[in-house]
Amino acid sequence: MPEFTIGDRDFLLDGRPVRIISGALHYFRVHPEQWADRLAKARMMGLNTVETYVPWNAHAPEPGEFRLDGGLDLPRFLDLAAEHDLHAIVRPGPYICAEWDNGGLPGWLTRDPSIRLRTGDPRFLAAVAGYFDRLLPVLAPAQVTRGGPVLAVQVENEYGAYGDDPGYLRALADLLRRGGIDVPLFTCDQADDAMLARGGLPELHRAATFGGRVAERLAALRRHQPVGPLMCAEFWNGWFDHWGGIHRTTPAADSARALDELLAAGASVNIYLLHGGSNFGLTNGANDKGVYRPTVTSYDYDAPLSEAGEPTEKYAAYREVIARYAPVPELAPSPGGPAPAFPVRATSVAPVLAHLGTLGTRTDHDRAPTMDEVGQYRGFLHYRTVLATAGPQVLSAEEVRDRAQVFVDGVPSGVLSREFHDTALTLAPARAGAVLDILVEDQGRVNYGPRIGEHKGLIGPVAVDGTELHGWQVHRLDLDAHAELPFTPLEGPVLDPAFYIGEFEADGPVDLHLALPGWGKGVAWVNGWCLGRYWRRGPQRTLYVPGPVVRDGRNRLTVLELESVRRPKWEFRPGPELGPIEE
Known part of the structure; x- marks a missing residue:
């Protein structure tokens, strides 16, 4: 079987130097029937590796439960990566951040608020051990040492920004090793001396996260990783949005120039993100640095592949840069046309x-x-x-x-x-x-x-x-129990929070973009698939509807409106409207 190791100068695959050119793609933010499309486009951009977090709270929403069905089928996702000639890097946490609800930690962990998260607290480590007991038996067979695509596994995530407990990190590494993980383990932290010092271990390879000032950040990483290959484990190429803010973007030319500088320095890279996807359901995270600010439903991130999986200007710019350092397939994806645009009327209601x-x-x-x-x-x-x-x-x-x-x-x-x-x-x-x-x-x-x-x-x-x-x-x-409600015809205004239903015809499967002008705040579903939250505050004005949930023929749109409705209509629009980029 192949062997992936870390040498004095390079990553080595079967003893031969290899540079990792990776992109982040979170399987849990993409409809599973679209995984193959996104992975094919990753390969066409010139990537040789795909990286993903693993959200503990999605796989284990209740104590004792562990789901690997549907959009949580990590083994299938990794198999598809291998089919597309991609290696993989897996980051199982237990904490992932990722602008994901609770940073991936299950809510049930802190039902007792005295438990100390991300520490050597025996109660926390026991819970992590239970999580790894369910995850690692399906992850270990996917390692490159057993014929799979997984080259490396990350320990924790940017721990140096949170704590300073090498015993905790070592306990996590020991759990991974005892669970059968034999590929290299690594840590990643922001390219800051204090964080890199706190967040790593001498026996683990260190990587850094940054999006610019490449030479300065690589020099900081080299101070803490004096031998071995340098790697930017998160090359930030965009940002996320908060409700009430603007849509954050970065110029494609500037981002591509920084990527070129990084690759010219001989470093490996994981582009964060290749494709962001969506915070479907109620899975978005939030920040609170004195003011609580929840993250929007779209996780477009101004990535090379848009929220709908379309190649962007940044995709083309990155592909051109990567071609200077690695083979890039001749075939490139073509942007799709506009999505169908038409109105839908709400016809029934249930307070x-x-x-x-x-x-x-x-x-x-x-x-x-x-x-x-x-x-x-x-x-x-x-x-x-x-x-x-x-x-x-x-x-x-x-x-x-x-x-x-x-x-x-x-x-x-x-x-x-x-x-x-x-x-x-x-x-x-x-x-x-x-x-x-x-x-x-x-x-x-x-x-x-x-x-x-x-x-x-x-x-x-x-x-x-x-x-x-x-x-x-x-x-x-x-x-989701709204499907059991006794809906009645909508005949006038409803003051209370209520569910509304409307039906529409489509030539499915086809991507759609749902707008709710005149609606206030709430949650939307198409054929039972929860698209996520909407809010008139913006910046986001449309919700992405993945094509696989749209049927050929009759479809149902359900909306939970928490505030008030000025007109009982919705609209599907030709493309996404993620908001203004300047305040």
């Missing part, structure tokens, strides 16, 4: 508050629990209690994570937003015995920094005029 029993499982609590305390690790939680007194009152909580819509007797009374540090609002005059409903949305768990692992929902005592409220009915909402 959320009227169907809580269908959408969720109810539990009763004396005090308002967090989402995590009731086992809801993503999405929405509904709280209900009764107001004892009449008149205007001030509702307050210690903190809201992340967005709480408040209703009194079914009438909207306001929104508490974590982003704006809202912790109180005045309730409209109410009768004694009025029903108080609070619908809380987890808008994405923080994926970077010290706030990973924090609980969601209503935090601390929930009070009216300083007196804590008791006697709560709580529903864990399963949004």
